[in-house]
Amino acid sequence: MELELRHLKTVRAIAEAGSLTRAATVLGLAQPALSAQLRRIERALGGELFERGRHGVRATPLGELVLERARIVLPAVTELQQEAVRFARARAGREAERLRLGATHGPLLGALVDLLAAAAPDVQVSTQASWSERELATLLAEGRLDFAVTGACGTAAPPDSEHLAWEEFAVDPVFVMLADDHPLARTCEVELAKLADEEWACVPGDGCFADCFTAACARAGFAPGRMYETDIASCVHLVQVGRAVGLCRATFPTTPGLTTRPLAGTPLLWRHLLGWHPATQHTGTADTVLAQVRRAHSAVAARSDSYADWLAGGGRTSSTLP
Incomplete structure (x- = not known):
């Protein structure tokens, strides 16, 4: 499986929610589906991203590395998309x-x-x-x-x-x-x-x-x-x-x-x-x-x-x- 932006968004959502249950609610997924998706992401990245515990999840060192990169990549891609749309609209001189x-x-x-x-x-x-x-x-x-x-x-x-x-x-x-x-x-x-x-x-x-x-x-x-x-x-x-x-x-x-x-x-x-x-x-x-x-x-x-x-x-x- 190739890593995609949506996978980074999923990892970020889990880290921000602090648990798979809460992250599943935020993402609009069933918890088993989110757990299966996380396992596929972890296999693609070569190791566990979160430690599971009674009180939720905590990022592993590998997870921290991925989250650090995601905090840079995701805003940059969003900004690129927004700037491209604004440029295209201004270039076309679109009116209402x-x-x-x-x-x-x-x-x-x-x-x-x-x-x-x-x-x-x-x-x-x-x-x-x-x-x-x-x-x-x-x-x-x-x-x-x-x-x-x-x-x-x-x-x-x-x-x-x-x-x-x-x-x-x-x-x-x-x-x-x-x-x-x-x-x-x-x-x-x-x-x-x-x-x-x-x-x-x-x-x-x-x-x-x-x-x-x-x-x-x-x-x-x-x-x-x-x-x-x-x-x-x-x-x-x-x-x-x-x-x-x-x-x-x-x-x-x-x-x-x-x-x-x-x-x-x-x-x-x-x-x-x-x-x-x-x-x-x-x-x-x-x-x-x-x-x-x-x-x-x-x-x-x-x-x-x-x-x-x-x-x-x-x-x-x-x-x-x-």
Whole structure:
């Protein structure tokens, strides 16, 4: 077997995670598959790269040598790829005849595509959805996306903010999704503490939202129960059948069988962000997309009855939040 870049990335992921179990989760692999892949890499390199123990793995001297080289090779290859993409785009003098958009928020992405199609009918728009903010940031850095619509909770920094441009275009409260027949579904707002005995559902992410949610529950006097991290359709189903209550952005659209309600005191906030690589986008294009995504957010928010009611009842709009 010849050594490839993906093998170095695997070795790095194992070292950073400190265990095969955690590394398998990060890489989206089953642990047996990762173990088998590591054995093949070790055979190709002539020896064991990690010592296995009860508390995880530790790099051997050979492993340290490989990791040291990987820390040089991987960033260099990534930088080469990014520079090549930027050079090719600048060389071709490409204008905005097409836009490649990525997003973690389906309704907002749909509204943005609609507005861009109306404003620039000659522009070809393609989209890519992902639950991972980091994946979208990587695609931006590699020149495989032009813009990404994603977000962060609280004051967390967006991914790769050193190299990418990020502009906050809205801040929303996080709401809770309840089945229509849930005892709290008819209340104007829900005290987080009253959900202490519930199981939860939300869309996965690789930011700090899970930690922020756990901290909010701790402030409310309890530790949250089981959390189902799954796609939005599955979250909706789990809430509709009463298996769990869900966490969602306030802009979540009105859905049959579901009620969304604000959490009292707004313990969790979601900052909507538009990202792009400043070396590959004209300022005018970025300004246009930013203006349209703000309009898209307003349109999506208006379609959420519970959010509109909350705002009408005195909730602060995103333009007045810090």
